[in-house]
Structures are given as C-alpha cells and as structure tokens.
Amino acid sequence: MADDLKTRKTTVEPQVRREQSLARTQVVPWLIVIVLLAAAAWLGWRAFFYHEEGDPVGSAMLAFEKQNSLTVFSSRFEVVAESEDRRGIMGVDLLKSRQAAIIPATVEYRLDLSTMDRDRFEWNDSNDTMTVVIPQLRISRPNLDEAAQKTFTEGTYVSRDASADLARNNSRQAERKAAEFAKNPEVLALARQAAKDAVRQNLAIPLEVAGYGNVTVNVRFDGEKQPG
Known part of the structure; x- marks a missing residue:
C-alpha cells in the first residue's frame, strides 16, 4: 500500500510541474499583448488628448x-x-x-x-x-x-x-x-x-x-x- 502511494506521488509531481510550466508558457504571450496594448493606448492618448493643464x-x-x-x-x-x-x-x-x-x-x-x-x-x-x-x-x-x-x-x-x-x-x-x-x-x-x-x-x-x-x-x- 505504501509502495503504491509512493509510486502515485512520484507520477503526479512531474505532471503538476509540466502543467505549471505550460501555464506559465501560455501566460507570457498574453502579458506581452497586454503591455503592447497599454503602450499603444498611452501613445494615442499622448498624441491626441494630452495637453498641459491651462495651456x-x-x-x-x-x-x-x-x-x-x-x-x-x-x-x-x-x-x-x-x-x-x-x-x-x-x-x-x-x-x-x-x-x-x-x-x-x-x-x-x-x-x-x-x-x-x-x-x-x-x-x-x-x-x-x-x-x-x-x-x-x-x-x-x-x-x-x-x-x-x-x-x-x-x-x-x-x-x-x-x-x-x-x-x-x-x-x-x-x-x-x-x-x-x-x-x-x-x-x-x-x-x-x-x-x-x-x-x-x-x-x-x-x-x-x-x-x-x-x-x-x-x-x-x-x-x-x-x-x-
């Protein structure tokens, strides 16, 4: 029984690490997209809407x-x-x-x-x-x-x-x-x-x-x- 638990734990841990690594890999492109959208929005606001207060x-x-x-x-x-x-x-x-x-x-x-x-x-x-x-x-x-x-x-x-x-x-x-x-x-x-x-x-x-x-x-x- 103990051997079965030990084998099952050994099998699960690599699988969890793979899932975590895959999740991080999938998140990185979305972070890049979000950063690019934020930069584009800031540049657009700066070009067309920003003005010095009172000028x-x-x-x-x-x-x-x-x-x-x-x-x-x-x-x-x-x-x-x-x-x-x-x-x-x-x-x-x-x-x-x-x-x-x-x-x-x-x-x-x-x-x-x-x-x-x-x-x-x-x-x-x-x-x-x-x-x-x-x-x-x-x-x-x-x-x-x-x-x-x-x-x-x-x-x-x-x-x-x-x-x-x-x-x-x-x-x-x-x-x-x-x-x-x-x-x-x-x-x-x-x-x-x-x-x-x-x-x-x-x-x-x-x-x-x-x-x-x-x-x-x-x-x-x-x-x-x-x-x-």
Missing part, C-alpha cells in the same frame, strides 16, 4: 507646428490680351498682324504660418475664446494655362517670328492683368474670409479633442481692428 495656446500652436504655409483660396479666371506686330523695310510697314488671346489663369492665396508664435494667440478662460492674429495673405504668381488658351489672329501673312512675338507679348500682358485682377477687392475679400474660416476650423477641432470643449475661435488679420 490651450500651446495646444493651438501644435495645430500649425508642421505647416509652414497654408493655401486657403484659389481663384481661376480668364484674361484677355491683345498684341499687334508690324514688320517692314526702311521704316515702311509691309506686314501688319494682330492677335487676341483668352488665357485661363489661376492664382493662389496663402498664409505664412512660420511667423505664428505665441504672441499671436490669446486665450480668454472666462468664456473659452481663442483670439488669433494672422499675417496678411500672400498672392502667388499667376499660373497661365496657355495650352487651353483661345487665340484669334488677323493679318494677310503672319510669319513665324511675328507669331512668336505676338504670343510672347500676350503672355506678358495676361500675367500682368491676372496679377492685377488677383488684388481685386471683391476677390481679395473672398480669400480673406476663406483664410479666417480655415484657421478657425484648424483650431476649433484640435482644441475640442484636446479637452477644452466647444471653443470659440476669433480670427483677424494684422492691422485689422478687433470687433466690438
């Missing part, structure tokens, strides 16, 4: 941290240019040609965000309002879509040189007219409003996600008086 300006500046320039408005329109070419001998015009062109042009309005330092942000804690002062818009050089232009040429005979000169003069004229049109008060007003809306949207959502709630964002340009 909404810092959170707002993060929205512009990686953007040096922001295109807020694009205007596409057509400009008309007209040039005349005269060619002759000994001061006598023998060949006269004229060309009119309708050329599509695109102009972009951009904000330079590299100057957006802390002094341009003001936080009012009593009514959860962020006031931002942005720099004046920068207008890009007109981009002429000469491949899509329409031309109308008059002349008995238009030489290759005359045609090239007419096209070149029309391009210069179109670029100048497009740059002038880009500064049209009505177009500029649309671009300025688009800039304010873009900045407001770029700040309101990150501030809300950062835990500041439904924040009011007021935007104005350098030199522009504060409403009220």
